[in-house]
Amino acid sequence: MKAFAQLLDRLSFEPSRNGKLRLMADFFRRTPDPERGYALAALTDTLKFQHAKPALVRALLEERVDPVLFNLSYHYVGDLSETAALLWPAAAHPGEPPLLSEVVMTLATTSRAAFPRQLTLWLDTLDEIGRWALLKLITGSLRIGVSARLAKTAVAILGGHEPNEIEDVWHGLVIPYGQLFAWMDGTGPRPASVDPAPYRPAMLAHPLEERDVASLDPKDFSAEWKWDGIRVQAVAGHDADGRRIAKLHSRAGEDISAAFPDLIESLRDPRFGDSALDGELLIMREGRVQSFGTLQQRLNRKTVSVKAMADYPAHLRAYDLLAESGEDLRSLPFTERRERLEALVDRLHDPRVDLSPIVAFDSWEQLAEFRADPVQAGAGPDADAIEGLMLKRRESAYVPGRPKGLWFKWKRNPFNVDAVLMYAQRGHGKRASFYSDYTFGVWRGTPEAQELVPVGKAYSGFTDEELTRLDRYVRNNTTSRFGPVREVEHTTEKGLVLEIAFEGLNRSTRHKSGLAMRFPRVNRIRWDKPTGEADRIEVLESLLNSPNER
Amino acid sequence: MCRGLTEICTRSRSFFVATLPDPFTVGFVRTQDILTLTPAGIYCPAGDFFVDPMRPVGRALVTHGHSDHARAGHDKVMATAPTLDIMDVRYGQDFTRERQVAVLGQAVRIGDVVITFHPAGHVLGSAQIAIELDGFRVVVSGDYKRSQDPTCLPFEPVQCDSFVTEATFGLPVFRFPDAETEARKLLASQALFPDRTHLLGAYALGKAQRMIRVLRDLGYDRPIYLHGSMVRLCDYYGRAGIDLGELRRVDPAQRGRLGGEIVLCPPSTLKDTWARKFPEPITVAASGWMRVRARARQKGVELPLIVSDHADWPALCATVREVGCSELWVTHGEADALVHWAGMQGIEARPLHLMGYGEESDEALDEAA
Numbered sequence A: 001m002k003a004f005a006q007l008l009d010r011l012s013f014e015p016s017r018n019g020k021l022r023l024m025a026d027f028f029r030r031t032p033d034p035e036r037g038y039a040l041a042a043l044t045d046t047l048k049f050q051h052a053k054p055a056l057v058r059a060l061l062e063e064r065v066d067p068v069l070f071n072l073s074y075h076y077v078g079d080l081s082e083t084a085a086l087l088w089p090a091a092a093h094p095g096e097p098p099l100l101s102e103v104v105m106t107l108a109t110t111s112r113a114a115f116p117r118q119l120t121l122w123l124d125t126l127d128e129i130g131r132w133a134l135l136k137l138i139t140g141s142l143r144i145g146v147s148a149r150l151a152k153t154a155v156a157i158l159g160g161h162e163p164n165e166i167e168d169v170w171h172g173l174v175i176p177y178g179q180l181f182a183w184m185d186g187t188g189p190r191p192a193s194v195d196p197a198p199y200r201p202a203m204l205a206h207p208l209e210e211r212d213v214a215s216l217d218p219k220d221f222s223a224e225w226k227w228d229g230i231r232v233q234a235v236a237g238h239d240a241d242g243r244r245i246a247k248l249h250s251r252a253g254e255d256i257s258a259a260f261p262d263l264i265e266s267l268r269d270p271r272f273g274d275s276a277l278d279g280e281l282l283i284m285r286e287g288r289v290q291s292f293g294t295l296q297q298r299l300n301r302k303t304v305s306v307k308a309m310a311d312y313p314a315h316l317r318a319y320d321l322l323a324e325s326g327e328d329l330r331s332l333p334f335t336e337r338r339e340r341l342e343a344l345v346d347r348l349h350d351p352r353v354d355l356s357p358i359v360a361f362d363s364w365e366q367l368a369e370f371r372a373d374p375v376q377a378g379a380g381p382d383a384d385a386i387e388g389l390m391l392k393r394r395e396s397a398y399v400p401g402r403p404k405g406l407w408f409k410w411k412r413n414p415f416n417v418d419a420v421l422m423y424a425q426r427g428h429g430k431r432a433s434f435y436s437d438y439t440f441g442v443w444r445g446t447p448e449a450q451e452l453v454p455v456g457k458a459y460s461g462f463t464d465e466e467l468t469r470l471d472r473y474v475r476n477n478t479t480s481r482f483g484p485v486r487e488v489e490h491t492t493e494k495g496l497v498l499e500i501a502f503e504g505l506n507r508s509t510r511h512k513s514g515l516a517m518r519f520p521r522v523n524r525i526r527w528d529k530p531t532g533e534a535d536r537i538e539v540l541e542s543l544l545n546s547p548n549e550r
Numbered sequence B: 001m002c003r004g005l006t007e008i009c010t011r012s013r014s015f016f017v018a019t020l021p022d023p024f025t026v027g028f029v030r031t032q033d034i035l036t037l038t039p040a041g042i043y044c045p046a047g048d049f050f051v052d053p054m055r056p057v058g059r060a061l062v063t064h065g066h067s068d069h070a071r072a073g074h075d076k077v078m079a080t081a082p083t084l085d086i087m088d089v090r091y092g093q094d095f096t097r098e099r100q101v102a103v104l105g106q107a108v109r110i111g112d113v114v115i116t117f118h119p120a121g122h123v124l125g126s127a128q129i130a131i132e133l134d135g136f137r138v139v140v141s142g143d144y145k146r147s148q149d150p151t152c153l154p155f156e157p158v159q160c161d162s163f164v165t166e167a168t169f170g171l172p173v174f175r176f177p178d179a180e181t182e183a184r185k186l187l188a189s190q191a192l193f194p195d196r197t198h199l200l201g202a203y204a205l206g207k208a209q210r211m212i213r214v215l216r217d218l219g220y221d222r223p224i225y226l227h228g229s230m231v232r233l234c235d236y237y238g239r240a241g242i243d244l245g246e247l248r249r250v251d252p253a254q255r256g257r258l259g260g261e262i263v264l265c266p267p268s269t270l271k272d273t274w275a276r277k278f279p280e281p282i283t284v285a286a287s288g289w290m291r292v293r294a295r296a297r298q299k300g301v302e303l304p305l306i307v308s309d310h311a312d313w314p315a316l317c318a319t320v321r322e323v324g325c326s327e328l329w330v331t332h333g334e335a336d337a338l339v340h341w342a343g344m345q346g347i348e349a350r351p352l353h354l355m356g357y358g359e360e361s362d363e364a365l366d367e368a369a
C-alpha cells in the first residue's frame, strides 16, 4: 500500500504524459506480483467492490477530532478524504501497514458492520499519504489524471510492446494480471485474446480555438458535421466456435448492444465482415434525424420493446473505420480509412447505416459560414441535428485519447455577455482553497436607479494564473461574507466585469432574472472595463427570441 | 498562573489579585500593559521600542531577517549579530543609523523593561524576544519552529506569562514530516528522471540553505546550482560557518545543459520564463503549504516537499504548553483554530490579525514558506 500510495501521490502532481508513464513503469518494474497487478486494476478502474460512503469517513473522524477544529480544517482543505488523512490522530502503536492486495481482498469479504473497525485499523497504520490514497481508493474517487489507456501503456513499456497489443488481450485477463506481467517480463506467453468484438479506445477531438485557426492550413483538414447523437463503436467478429458476434459499444467502452437489437441485426450481416466502425447513433424517421431528446427514449435501457424499436428506429451514421476483415486500420491516414469506410458502407447497402458526408470547403471563412448556417452547405433537413463541425487532419492515424493537433471540434457560436462579478464561492477539489465559483449579474432598471440582477454562475474558462488573480481580487474586495460565500463589491463605480460565454438561454421562473443560461463560462476577464458599461438585461432578453438560439 | 505573582503582590494594585479570581479584569500587569498594537506594529511603551515594525520607527527590535519582519529605515535596530549581518547583506550598510547587537541570553534594560533574546530555530540568527516589566514576562516569538535544522540554533522554550506567537500553520492538518524524508524524495526523483532539471523553489533566506545542508547530510555531493538572487545569502551562510558544499550560480546561457541537476530558485521564479529554459524542468517546492494538495497544485508544483521553517500544529500546541503562559496573542496566520484550542486549555487567547506578516499574496508565500 505504501509504494502504491506514493505512486498515486506523485501521479496526482505530475502533469506530463511521459512523466506519468515513467513513474508507472518504474513502479511496475520495482513492485512484485500480485501487488503491481492490483495497482494496475486500481489505475484502470477495474476493481469491483462496494465503495465506502464519505459519511462513514466523516463519522470516524468526528469521534476523534474536536468539531470546531474539524470544521476549520475541512473548510481549509476542501476535500474530505484529504482532511481525514491529515487530521487522523497518529496511533501509539501503529503496526504494519496493509498490502494493497490485502486491502482489495478484505474489501471484497468484509461485512458492512465490520468495515468501520477494519478501516480504523488500516488508517492507524498508515501515514498521511497512505491514508489519503486508501480513502480515495475505497470511496472510489482516485482522480489522479491517469486513464486506463495510459496505465496499460506503462505496462507495455515494461515489455517493449505496443499499447494496442495490451488492449487486444485485455478483455481476456483477470486481476491481478499475472499472465500479462509474465508476458511483459518475457517469462510467459502472450495471453489469448478472447473478445471477438472488442472495443477500441476512441480518438477524441480538442475544441477549436479562434487562435488555432490562423496556424492551421485548411488544405490539411477534412470537415464533417458534428451530430447531436451519441458516439458509438460498431464491431463484429467470430468467436472461438466460429459464431458471428456483433456488438455496439458506447464511447466509454460500455457494451450497449442489448438496447439496440435492430442495429445489431445489421452488423451481423456477413457483408460487414470482421470490422469495427466509429459513428454516431441517431434516431431516423422518414429519412430525417430526430432530436437528441427523441434519442434519449432509447438510451440507458437494458432491453427494448418492439414498439420502441418501431417508434424510434436506431440509425448509425458512420465516420471512421478502425478495422476491416480483421485488419487493424488505425495506423492508416484518415483519408485512406475514409475511402475504405465508403466502400464498406456501399457494400453493406443497409438503410440503417449511412455515411456522415464530407463538407467540402476552401477556406476557414467559408467553413465558418457553413458552421453558422449548415443549410447553406447542403445539410438539408438534418441541419437541426448539427452541433457544429468536426475537423480531422487528413494525415491523422487513429490515436486513442485526445492527441494534440489532429482532430478538432468546432461548435456553433456561443453567446457572449459582459456581466459584473457579484459573489464568489470557494471551489471544490483542487480549487477548494480558492474563490473559483462566480455569480455574475447584468444591469436592470432605469439609468438613475439601476441594479444588478444575477443571471448565472461560472466556474471555468480561466487559467490558473487568472484564478490566482481572481481569488486575490475577491479577497481584497469582499464587502460581506456568509458561510463559504463572499459578496464582492459591485456598484456602478467599482467592481469587476467578466465577459461570459454561454451556449444558450432559457426562460426560467426559478431565477430572479427570469432567465437561465446554459453552460456559462468566463471567456475573458475585463480588468479594464468599468462596471457601468456592462450589459443590460434587455440584451439577454433579445437573445431569447433570436432564431439562432438553440 | 502568573509566575511573577510574588513581585506583583508587592505592588499596591496587587491587593485585588487576592479578591478577584479573574485575573483579566483589573489590578494586574497584563500583556496589553507591556505591548500595544499600532499601525506600525507591536509597540512597547515602557521601553519605547517596536518589535518587527512594518514602518520606519525610532527603535526597532528585530526577531529575524525575513523581509516581513526586518525592514530598512529604522533609526536604531537591535537584533542578533547574524540578523544584523543579513539586513546588511540585503539592504546595504545604511539600513539603519545605529545597530545594537543582542547577545542571546543576555538581559538588557531598555527604559522600564528588561529584554532578553533567545533562539527561535526559524532561520540563522532568528530570536524570540522576552520582555519583562514588574515581574511579568511576555515572549514575542517572531517566527519559529521546533524541528531539526542544521543551519540555526534550536528553539529554546522560555517560561513566560504571556506568549506572542505566529500561527502560519495553525490548523491541525499541518503536521510536517522530517526534512530528511522529504529531501530523499527529491533525490529519488532525480534518480528516476536523470535527464530533467529539478528546480527547487525555496525562500532565499533560511529554507534554501537548510535544504542544501540537508541534501549534503544525505550524502549528495554534486554541485548545487543557484538562481542569481540566492548567491549572496548562501555566501553569507558560508562565512557564518555553515558549509554548503559546492555551489554554482546558474549561467543563463548554460541552462539547457543542466539536465539532471538540482537548481535552487525563489518560488516566484518557478513559473517564469527563466525556468522554462532548463531541460524538461520538474517544479519542486519546499514549503509547509505543500501539505495541502490544492495549494501545491495551484502553484503548479510537480514534486511537493513538505518542509517548513514554521512550527506545525503539534509544535505550536506543544510550545504553548511548554512555556506555561496564561495569555496567548496570535499575531497572524490561521489564528482561529489555535485560539479555540488555547481556550480549551484554559489559556486566554486573542487573535491580532496583524496585516503584513505572511500575507496570502505570492510574494508573502515566498516569505512564509
Ligand SMILES: [Zn+2]
Binding pocket: B064, B066, B069, B122, B143, B367
Ligand atoms: Zn520568517
Ligand SMILES: [Zn+2]
Binding pocket: B066, B068, B069, B143, B357, B358, B367, B368
Ligand atoms: Zn514571518
